[in-house]
Structure formats: structure tokens, C-alpha cells
Amino acid sequence: MNKITIYNMFIHRSLVLILLTFLMGCERKFDLGLSLSVNTNEMHLEATEGKTKIMVYADGDWTVAIKEDADWLALDRMSGTGNSDILFSYSQNFGVSRSVTLVISKGQEKQEVKIIQAGLNAAFRFSKSKYTITRNPFQINLPIVNDLKSNVKNIKIDYLYDDETSEKWITEASFTDNGFQFRALENNAGRNRTVRVYLTVIDGFDKEYTVFADVDQSLQDPVLVSRKQVSVLTRNAKIDTVIVKGNVGALFSDFEHVITYEQGADWIEKVELANDSLLMIAVRQNNSGERRTAQVELKYTNNGTNYINLQHQIEQSADDFEYLTMDDLKALIPTETGEVKLNTPLQVLEAFVISDATNANMEVNPNLSFNAIDYDESLKTAYVQNGKGSSGIRLKFATKGANTLKRYSKVALSVDGLVLVKESNPTRYTIKGLVASTIVKSEAGTATSLPTKSKTIGELNDSDMYTYVTLKNTSISVPYGSYVNVNMGYAAVFNWNQAGTTTPYVDAVPTAIYDDQGSSLKAVVNVATSWSRSTLPTGSGTFSGIIVHHKLIKYGYGEGEIGRYSIRPVTQSDIKLNGAEKANTIVEWKWMNPSNLSANGTIQKSGDKILPAVGSGEMGCTVAAAASSVGAHPIFHTDPTSKAVPSSAAQFNTKWWNATTNKGEGFVFKFSTTGISARQLLLNFSQGGGSGTVATLNVPTYWEIAYSFDGVNYNVLPNSTYGIRPLAGWGLNHIYTANGLNTFTFKLPNELLGKANVYVKLQAQRDICGADSPNGAESGKITASSPIVTVRLGAVAVKYIP
Secondary structure (H helix, E strand, C coil), rough: CCHHHHHHHHHHHHHHHHHHHHHHHHCCCCCCCCCCEEECEEEEECCCEEEEEEEECCCCCEEEEECCCCCCCEEECCEEEEEEEEEEEECCCCCCCCCEEEEECCCCEEEEEEEEEEECCCCEEEECCCEEEECCEEEEEEEEEEECCCCCCHEEEEEEEEECCCCCEEEEECCCCCEEEEEEECCCCCCCCEEEEEEEEEEECCCCCEEEEEEEEEECCCCCCCCCCCEECCCCCCEEEEEEEEHHHHHHCCCCEEECCCCCCCCCEEEEEEECCEEEEEECCCCCCEEEEEEEEEEEECCCCEEEEEEEEEEEECCCCCCEEEEHCCCCCCCEEEEECCCCCCEEEEECCCCCCCCCCCCCCCCEEEEEEHHHHHHHHEECCCCCCCCCCEEECCCCHHCCCCCCCEEEEEECCCCCEECCCCCCCEEEEEEEHHHEEEECCCCCHCCCCCCCCCHHCHCCCCEEEEEEEEEEECCEEEECCHHHHCCEEEECCCECCCCCCEEEEEEEEEEEECCCEEEEECCCCCCCCEECCCCEEEEEEEEEEEEECCCCCCCCCCCCEEEHHHHHHHHEEEECCCCCEEEECCCCCCCCCCCCCCEECCCCCECEEEEEEEECCCCCCEEEEECCCCCCCCCCCCCCCCCEEEEECCCCCCEEEEEEEEEEECCCCCCCCCCCEEEEEEEEEECHHHHHCCCEEEEEEEEEEECCCEEEECCCCEEEEEEEECCCCCCCCCCEEEEEEEEEEEEHHHCEEEEEEEEEEEEECCCCCCCCCCEEECCCCCCCEEEEEEEEEEEEEE
């Protein structure tokens, strides 16, 4: 072949290639020899929803199929003929990027188009990094933060157990629309156990995401306890957050939510357990103009067993200010004691008033000096409690005129800028600095506005402080005289005490009461109370009042300790001791004439022993040489113009601390309990000392009780320390001296029952006494050179409760 022929063939082929290239540029970008092709084999979409097309080039019929399950993509056709397009729509992708492959077929020919949709870059993760579940074989759902619907089939699950050799206790794993679900086997391992759950997903770009959460299975059953039972809200819409303690966060989706509306309907939008420590309740705005209440009940039942039944009350007012609870305020001082200025703008404390304005028996009126008393203190004091009576607070107004709080009323108090004080032993709270404008709202009430709170004395605890309580089956320990058995010449002038003084010494007087369990405390009544000189009841029944804590330097030891709890009746009608006394008397020594308490008494003796007025027994002194006599006994008498003090107490005049043996002397009582069986054995008595002069301040302050079966070997009764003070003397500058005898009840051990001879001794415990100074209550010391002094008893009774 010559060069010219070869050259012509080259030119011919070049022209053909140029023509083919031109034709391909006009039609499509693929080989002309293929009978099926598409305009692209990979398509990228935004995360938002939309529509787009794929061009198909074919010389015949073709079909299209989706290679993977994908409910987020829809095609307008599944087949076609010749050159045409496929229109498809896709939903928004809330999860990680995702992909699907379309397979277009014509005979044996196939074309694949991979469609990749971007995600919203939302974090693919568990809602928490650690979950605690209960020991039970429950179904558990762990929420996942992200949309799972388009990713579920691509998720791989792996487990890492804390002990790979132990039971694989995660079973039946699956996915819901928004969470990872499994069933846990019951934990019988005898320990907490943990598994780390790994979820791995591959996105549309073949990028791998791995997240994990630790699941700790405890040995506990389900529990959910609310820190408070009631939420008090304003009229505004709000998400109320309630602090709870529980371990059921992973079970909450299976809880039953029951909402019971007392007023209105459907004003609670949502109830959600955010985690194991926070319950969230969404409340709509209250436009009803009235206060409304609803009960939210959360139940969890599994396989017929109810594990959780939590009830929470929502109270929503029609007011714009926010309500505080007492628990809210008390939580502001987490330490044992403290003081905080309240910063609560537009917030009010809602409470029920249990005191009464102008009532003279609300608080101890302090001595400004030995013969001057600030009587405004009681009138400036009020007490409020919450609706359930489970929490109370004492209020201190700046002036007595500002206190207008009426008993039983429901009030809203603005406490912003006031001072909250917390004290200990017992724990109690006071708000100080209230003024008239503090009372934002007040609604009158009746006795039925308060819940009935009935307890025995032994059931009282610190949560009862400053609440109104009814004590059951109570009696007066020494039921002779009045609620204020004092020398009325030392008390202020009132209509019921016309023989009083303008320079008063004494205000609050304690009276011991006891119940049929043998427990006792002091009821406190102020002399300024109009019924304070009423005759003490002798029966048994209920004794109601406000639980308080007082230190009365004239009647208690230390700084005036008279007991952890005391009770203040608001009115005389709070005392209903109308039934028969629960206790029976074994033996009683008393020297007054019950029908004429103002008369002097006499002592009946057998040798040097004093005989009882009731029953059989004898009373003596541990100092054999001490002589007995009758002494001053400040006690009630009916004449308001009289301040006479009868001599109707038995006394011994001696040294009550033996400096040689360094032991206390005392009173000894001998009696029999033969044939007696009982629930409780009690000792009730009243005691005082001194004769109102400086020389007689040497009365031991601290005393105790001891018992014996032979009169020689004594055991000290545990927790029997009590205190007495010497009697006051006119014009003597002693704030701590008493103006009457102190009354007591102590529970004796039941081992003393059924014995032919029982000995009980009241004995001085320490050599501490008063000194000749205004506040020298315990700065004196009894020595060998100290003078002798009288100590007297008004009455002593041994009783038993069958």
C-alpha cells in the first residue's frame, strides 16, 4: 500500500471520529454503543425536603427499583420507555447523612444511581451517658438524641459487660422511633452490674459514628419519691419543676399518668420525668379568675404488680405573684443554723395562721431586768403553718400593731427583704422584721380550715415545731392550783390579779403534762393570759396548742432548758381534759387542802418519816438530822385581790451537797407495788427551794432520780436530770430566781412493778447553785461552809397506767 492510500484512509477515519464526537456532544455523555444510561451515577441532596429528576437514556423499555429500604424517598414511576426522566421527592433528614441506591434495568443492562442526602449535623447520641435501672426484668427504653427512623437499619449494636464471663443480661434489643429498647434480665448477681452499649451507624458518605451509654443495674426495686407533695403556682403559664428521688427514669415512658382536676379541665399540658431527680409539669395560664387545684398521679405497673404510685398536687392561683412554700424558704439555709436576708421579689409565702393577734399567750415576754418585762413580745409574735400542718414558721413583727393575723386565716405574706433565721436543737425557723404591708392577702377561716394533727408526746419531732398539734390522752402531772402557780405579788396587775405589782418579776410559767405512754413535756402559759389562774383540770383528754421551744431561766437548768418541745395553748378551749384520768395512784404525798388551797397544810408523820395522804408508804431525807416542816407553796386561790402564799409544801432544811463525800443528798420515798402490773410506772412531783433571801441561793440547780430495791444500792434513772431554782426575794436583783415550784413527770422502769419494797430518791446531782448577781443562775458553788437551805415538795405521786 502506497503512502497516498494510507494518507487517505487516515483522513477518512479522522472525519468519522470528529462526526461521532459532535453527535455525542449533542445527545449525552456516554458511549454511543450503550442502549441504557443515566445523566449521573451519584447525586447529592440537601437535608431539607425537596424534589429532583434523574434522566434515563435508553432505546427501549426500562424499570427502576430501590436497592435498600428507604421510606424517606418516593418515585413518580417505576418504569419507562426510551429517553425519559424519573421524578422523586424526599423528606427532610433530621439525622445523620443517609443514602439509597436506585437500580435502573433494561434487559441484562443495569445502571445504579447512588443518592446521598445530607443530615442536619445533629449529634447522634444517647440522651445521657449513664442510666441506672432497677433489679427487675423490665423492658427499658433509652432515648437517643437524633432522628433514628432513617438510620435504624444501619445501626450496629455491641456490648461491653463489666464482667465478660458473667450473664449477658441485655436481651431483645430493638429500636423505636427515638430510642434504644431492650429487656433486662433480673439482677441476681448480688452486686450492681454495668454494661456499656455501643451503637455504630455508617452515614451516606460511609463515615462511621459510634456512641455509647453505660447502663448500671442496681439491686433495688423501683422507687420515686417527691421532695414536696404540693406546688403552689401563680396564674401564669409555667413549667413547674419538682425535685424527686428515684431510679425509674428509664421506665417513665411506660408510666400511667392520671390527672384529676378539682377545678377546670385540661390546664396541665405535659408531665415528664426529665431524669431520676426532676419531674416537670407544664401548666397553662389561669384565666378563670379562681384558684384551681389538680392531682397528678404517676403509676408504674408491671406484670400486675404496682411499683410506683406518686401523687403530686398542683395549686394555681388567679394572682400574678408567685407562691413560695415553707420548704422553699427552709431550703435556703442548708446548714444546721444560719441567717439569710430573703431576696424574693414578686413572691409571697402562702400559709395558715395558727396564732391569734392580740393573744397574750404566743411567746415568752422577756425580762428587761429582774422587775421589768417587755409584754409586747407576745403580741409581736405569730405562727403559721402549711396546708397540711407538716411545716411551721414563727413570725416576728416589728411592732405589735403590725400583727393583725387572725387565727385560722389563710394569708399571703411578702417576705422579700425580711430575715430568715434557722436554729437547732430543735430545728426551727423564724422570719423577722414583718410590717403591716407584709400581709398581701388574708382570707378568714374557721377551725375546719386547719388539718387535724393528733399525736402522742413521744411522736413529736422537729417537723412539728411551730405547728398546731393535738396531744392525745394527756393529763396534768400535778393537777393542783392553776396554770400559773406563782406568788402573784410578783406578777403584773391584771383584772385576774388585782394584787399584782407594776414592777413584775415573772411572765411565762411551765406546767408538766404527761400522756398514757408515760411521755411528758411542759405546757407554757403566760401570767398575762386572762385564763391563766383557772383551776387545773384533773382528768384526761386532749391538749392542743402550738409546739414551741422555750428556755425559761427561772424554771430550767443551763440557759433555762425545760425540754426539747413545749406546747402553748392558744385558748383555754384547746384543753379538753374531761375524761377519767388514765393513770391510777399507788401512793401520794400532798399537804395542801384541795378544797381550800389558800390554807396552810399539815404534815402527818410516823417517827421521822412523813406519811402519804393516799396509799401506804413513807418519805424521808437522806440527812437523818434534817427536820421537816411546812413551807411556802405559791398556788392558785380564787380571790383576785389576794397575793397570799400558804405554807402547804413539805420541806427539809439542810445541806444538800455533802462536801465530804462529794455526793448529793435528797428525798427518799418508800412504797410497795405488790400485785401491780402496768404499761407504765410514773413519778409526778413539784419541787422548789430557798426562802427568798441571798442566804438561801445555795439550792442545788441540778437534780436526778435514782431507784433501789433495798434502800442502799441505787441506780440512777437514765435521762432523769432536771433543774430547780431558788425562790425569788422581793427587791433582790436576780433574774433567774423562781416565783413558784416546778412540776415534773418521769417514767420509772417497769422492773419496779410487783415488788414489796421500792425506793425512789430525788437527789442533788451537782454542787452548782445560784450566785448573788442578776444573771448568776449557775455561777455559785456549794461548799462545806455554805449555809443550810430548805428544799420543798408541793406534791409527790407514784402512778401507773394499766
